[in-house]
Amino acid sequence: MLLKDLQNIFHKELDTIYGKDEVDSFFYLCTEHYLNVPRIQLTLEPEFTIIKSETDTFFKTLEDLKQQKPIQYILGETEFYGLPFKVNDNVLIPRPETEELVDLIIKCHTERSRSAHENLKILDIGTGSGCIAISLAKNLPNAEVYALDISKEALKVAKQNAELNKVNINFIEASILDNTCHSALDAEFNFDVIVSNPPYVRNLEKQEIQPNVLDNEPHLALFVEDDNPLLFYKAITNFAIKKLNDKGNLYFEINQYLGEESKALLTDTEFENVELLKDLNGNDRMLKGKKL
Ligand code: GLN
Numbered sequence: 001m002l003l004k005d006l007q008n009i010f011h012k013e014l015d016t017i018y019g020k021d022e023v024d025s026f027f028y029l030c031t032e033h034y035l036n037v038p039r040i041q042l043t044l045e046p047e048f049t050i051i052k053s054e055t056d057t058f059f060k061t062l063e064d065l066k067q068q069k070p071i072q073y074i075l076g077e078t079e080f081y082g083l084p085f086k087v088n089d090n091v092l093i094p095r096p097e098t099e100e101l102v103d104l105i106i107k108c109h110t111e112r113s114r115s116a117h118e119n120l121k122i123l124d125i126g127t128g129s130g131c132i133a134i135s136l137a138k139n140l141p142n143a144e145v146y147a148l149d150i151s152k153e154a155l156k157v158a159k160q161n162a163e164l165n166k167v168n169i170n171f172i173e174a175s176i177l178d179n180t181c182h183s184a185l186d187a188e189f190n191f192d193v194i195v196s197n198p199p200y201v202r203n204l205e206k207q208e209i210q211p212n213v214l215d216n217e218p219h220l221a222l223f224v225e226d227d228n229p230l231l232f233y234k235a236i237t238n239f240a241i242k243k244l245n246d247k248g249n250l251y252f253e254i255n256q257y258l259g260e261e262s263k264a265l266l267t268d269t270e271f272e273n274v275e276l277l278k279d280l281n282g283n284d285r286m287l288k289g290k291k292l
Contacts, residue, residue: 001055003031003048010058014065026071030061033075068212081135085161090153091129092221097279098197101253101286102135104277105195108249108288109140112192119144121189123243125176125196125236126150128221130158130169132195137167146191148184150175151220176235190245197253198232199224205257229258230265237265244291252287259284 007027014023028039034057041048050058064074072078072093078085080094081102087093113120120143124133127147137145147169149155155171162169174180176198201209201222213222224231233252240250250271254262259276266274271289279285 001050003035003037003042003050004046006050006055006058007042010062013062017066017068026065029071029075030058033077034058034061068215070212070216073216080129080131081139083135083138083165085129085131085134086157086164087129088157089216090151090218091157092217094129094131097281097285098131098253099135100279101195101197101251102132102139104286104288105136105193105249105251106139109143109193113140113142120193121191122146122193122195123148123185123191125194125239126198126221126232127158127171128154128197130161132197133158133169134161134165134167136193136195137162137169138165144170146170146172146185148172148174148176148181151218154218154221176232176239181239185243190243190248192245192248193251194236194240194244194248195251196232196236198236200229200232200253200255200258202226202229202255205255229255230261233262233265237269240291241270246291248291250289250291253285254287256283256285259287262287 010027011020011023031037031039034054035050061074070093072087073089076086076088078087078093081099085094109120120140122136122143122145124147127133127149130147133145133147137143147158149158152173155173159171172184174184199222202224204226206214244250250266252262263274263276266287266289270292272292274289276284277286277288
């Protein structure tokens with residue numbers, strides 16, 4: 001079959017759901033992923049033809065896209081902070097906002113990480129695909145990175161991603177909400193940086209969430225009860241008070257509607273230089289504090 005005929009079928013079937021530009025971007029992601037053919041090839045070689053088994057793969061993908069399955073899950077991979085990551089429905093698809101959080105941490109710690117006599121010890125709580133832990137390990141020289149998650153299945157994905165990106169991460173299966181986490185991390189040392197992007201979407205915000213997210217991404221990683229939306233933030237802050245070195249930094253990705261409440265958790269306890277920062281869309285998204 002001609003690749004360009006297949007492209008026309010994608011547009012015919014999907015443009016009403018996603019719009020033309022997004023369908024083009026899906027199609028080119030597929031040609032790169034399944035055929036190793038860059039998008040320019042279609043212009044250079046309009047008669048580019050694919051064999052039956054390849055056509056079948058594209059039609060299967062077309063069906064999944066019609067069902068609003070995210071392209072990252074269909075292809076089983078995505079990119080985060082310029083690095084490749086495997087994903088499946090046990091982990092959230094890494095978001096651009098989280099790249100901003102990683103960027104902030106890298107900017108704040110590169111110098112210290114280079115000049116430190118000892119390794120910069122970092123802990124990522126609720127690591128999911130491992131995107132935060134791995135991109136920090138990759139970009140901060142001398143970082144010694146620990147990453148924790150309650151989900152065995154998520155940790156499998158994160159371990160694959162650490163291998164894929166050739167970084168060494170210490171993975172821990174534990175929950176921050178009970179003392180499995182304290183016993184797992186009851187080591188001699190404290191951390192210089194603790195970071196987390198925990199679940200923070202309230203059930204009452206469900207109507208704002210796109211159906212492709214709601215129907216496909218792990219609710220365990222997304223949702224919290226309306227009456228206690230900051231429970232992870234409270235547990236992590238208390239943990240950080242004990243396990244951060246003096247002057248160590250705590251970083252959170254936060255719910256845009258709960259900026260001030262989240263900030264108060266740090267300002268009311270043992271943190272200084274507390275900053276609430278906005279993402280590229282102008283929403284309160286990152287929180288940073290230094291332990292006194
Ligand atoms: N930013 C994600 C979303 O809106 C939520 C991530 C999270 O709950 N930690 O889908």
